[in-house]
Amino acid sequence: MITFRLPSRLMILVFVMMLGALTFIPSDSSAQCPMCKTSLESNRKDSEKAVGQGINKGILYLLAMPFLLVGTVGGLYWHRQRRFEEGQERRRRILEN
Numbered sequence: 001m002i003t004f005r006l007p008s009r010l011m012i013l014v015f016v017m018m019l020g021a022l023t024f025i026p027s028d029s030s031a032q033c034p035m036c037k038t039s040l041e042s043n044r045k046d047s048e049k050a051v052g053q054g055i056n057k058g059i060l061y062l063l064a065m066p067f068l069l070v071g072t073v074g075g076l077y078w079h080r081q082r083r084f085e086e087g088q089e090r091r092r093r094i095l096e097n
Contacts, residue, residue, distance in 0.1 A: 039055065
């Protein structure tokens with residue numbers, strides 16, 4: 001089986017380029033903000049706090065998901081990289097003896 005390992009600098013460059021591309025690609029999710037604002041303003045007149053609290057919890061939920069995803073992928077990458085480096089160190093010690 002042939003394996004291909006990217007050098008770490010190239011891997012970081014590819015990651016930064018992908019992150020930049022995803023950041024600057026427009027999405028339809030920004031259209032939700034005016035809808036939430038209108039909903040909150042109309043319910044403020046009715047003095048219903050439950051709707052506002054529900055929308056706030058929804059915003060926190062949507063905010064947490066990207067952090068959890070990036071944290072999980074980053075943690076898995078760090079763990080895998082650390083194990084790879086430990087294996088390299090063991091091989092180097094074995095070859096020195």
